[in-house]
Amino acid sequence: MPALDLASATVLVTGATAGFGLATAERFARAGARVVAAGRRQERLRALAMRLGPRVHPLGLDVRSRGAIEAALASLPRDFAAVDVLVNNAGLALGLEAAPRCSLDEWDQMIDTNCRGLATLTRLLLPGMVERGRGHVVNLGSVAGSYPYPGGNVYGATKAFVHQFSLGLRADVVGSGVRVTSVEPGMAETEFALVRFQGDAEKARAVYQGVTPLTGEDVADAIFWAVTRPPHVNVNYLELMPEQQAFGPFAVKRRG
Numbered sequence: 001m002p003a004l005d006l007a008s009a010t011v012l013v014t015g016a017t018a019g020f021g022l023a024t025a026e027r028f029a030r031a032g033a034r035v036v037a038a039g040r041r042q043e044r045l046r047a048l049a050m051r052l053g054p055r056v057h058p059l060g061l062d063v064r065s066r067g068a069i070e071a072a073l074a075s076l077p078r079d080f081a082a083v084d085v086l087v088n089n090a091g092l093a094l095g096l097e098a099a100p101r102c103s104l105d106e107w108d109q110m111i112d113t114n115c116r117g118l119a120t121l122t123r124l125l126l127p128g129m130v131e132r133g134r135g136h137v138v139n140l141g142s143v144a145g146s147y148p149y150p151g152g153n154v155y156g157a158t159k160a161f162v163h164q165f166s167l168g169l170r171a172d173v174v175g176s177g178v179r180v181t182s183v184e185p186g187m188a189e190t191e192f193a194l195v196r197f198q199g200d201a202e203k204a205r206a207v208y209q210g211v212t213p214l215t216g217e218d219v220a221d222a223i224f225w226a227v228t229r230p231p232h233v234n235v236n237y238l239e240l241m242p243e244q245q246a247f248g249p250f251a252v253k254r255r256g
């Protein structure tokens with residue numbers, strides 16, 4: 001089984017306009033890989049390509065639309081078309097309300113982005129990887145997929161999907177040379193909280209107050225590490241948290 005040679009590899013990163021995706025696209029591009037940097041905010045992608053040079057191909061893409069994904073993949077220049085590493089990172093949490101008060105539109109957007117988009121891209125790129133006998137799908141899960149917290153409802157459930165889908169993929173492609181990893185971080189300072197609280201910078205800042213959270217670079221490191229293991233090694237899932245974050249007790253509502 002040949003090792004993944006980054007100098008000849010193409011890495012597609014979704015959500016490369018900010019946070020983990022941006023740091024991951026930079027990490028792989030600096031290591032010599034060709035990188036397809038995908039996201040909706042195309043001016044950011046163009047700036048990234050300007051900064052990192054022709055090894056980065058900006059790809060405008062909303063992962064919620066199957067048609068948009070198909071068209072975007074069909075538009076890839078020949079040098080970028082055979083994707084060896086897919087980093088399914090695009091995703092978001094919206095709101096922190098208890099389930100009875102949540103917005104159904106926000107639930108739809110999380111499910112469509114975090115689950116449907118990730119599954120669609122995987123299904124479209126996996127056959128090429130299997131045919132070439134090499135590839136790696138890295139999915140961004142979260143500690144929220146394993147440990148519930150109030151207001152995490154659908155967001156946490158989408159990340160539980162990511163964990164289980166990743167394990168299911170492993171079961172389907174075992175022995176094909178294609179690896180699958182679910183990377184599951186805890187609290188990390190990116191644009192995540194700003195998106196969750198609809199641009200409320202004060203609320204977003206409060207999330208990280210008094211904490212040294214993970215950074216985009218910490219998570220990019222974890223992704224890069226998993227992808228650069230020898231080809232006989234598959235990292236099934238990888239959970240990381242800030243040292244200052246851990247688990248709470250069960251909630252017990254006592255009567256009387």
Ligand code: NDP
Nearest residue numbers: 015017018019020040041062063090091142188190191192
């Ligand atoms: P950011 O908000 O900083 O980045 C999210 C990225 O996802 C952006 O580049 C955004 O690009 C992209 N994105 C969102 N919706 C879509 C869409 N419909 N189509 C294409 N791209 C989209 O957040 P993070 O970097 O923190 O999050 C990255 C991933 O990591 C997410 O899946 C998140 O759930 C997960 N995660 C985050 C944690 C954290 O604490 N930060 C912890 C654990 C997991 P654009 O808006 O330009 O399209």
Ligand code: 8X3
Nearest residue numbers: 142143144185186187
């Ligand atoms: C993001 C981590 O703990 O804010 O997935 O849900 S958390």
